[in-house]
Amino acid sequence: MAKDQKKQKQTPEVIAKLEYAFSIDSTVIEACFFADISETTYHRWCSENEQLRERFKALKSKQVLRARQTICDNLDDVSTAKWYLERKRKDEFSIKIENKYENVRPVTEAATIYVDA
Helix, strand or coil, X not given: CCXXXXXXXXXHHHHHHHHHXXXXXXXXXXXXXXXXXXXXXXXXXXXXXXXXXXXXXXXXXXXHHHHHHHHHHCCXXXXXXXXXXXXXXXXXXXXXXXXXXXXXXXXXXXXXXXXXX
């Protein structure tokens, strides 16, 4: 560590800011900016404290879980249910476009036709 750099303290306020940032799906860069710590400090804290690292990892999934819950809560809506099935059961429900020309060989050379006028 350079002379002019102070080791940043792991205060409850800084941890709370990181937790909040991760709970709204912030990146590590954004969370560190919000908590006013360096990324190096963040990574050092995580390497030294597995419980803290796991807490931040869990918080990063919070918004994905919330989005899933919103979708599942709205499955009574036909368009939501259809959208969900198209993505979760692609083989059965996805919109498929039939390719009529699947077994047709591509044109490799073109002929020029001259027409007398």
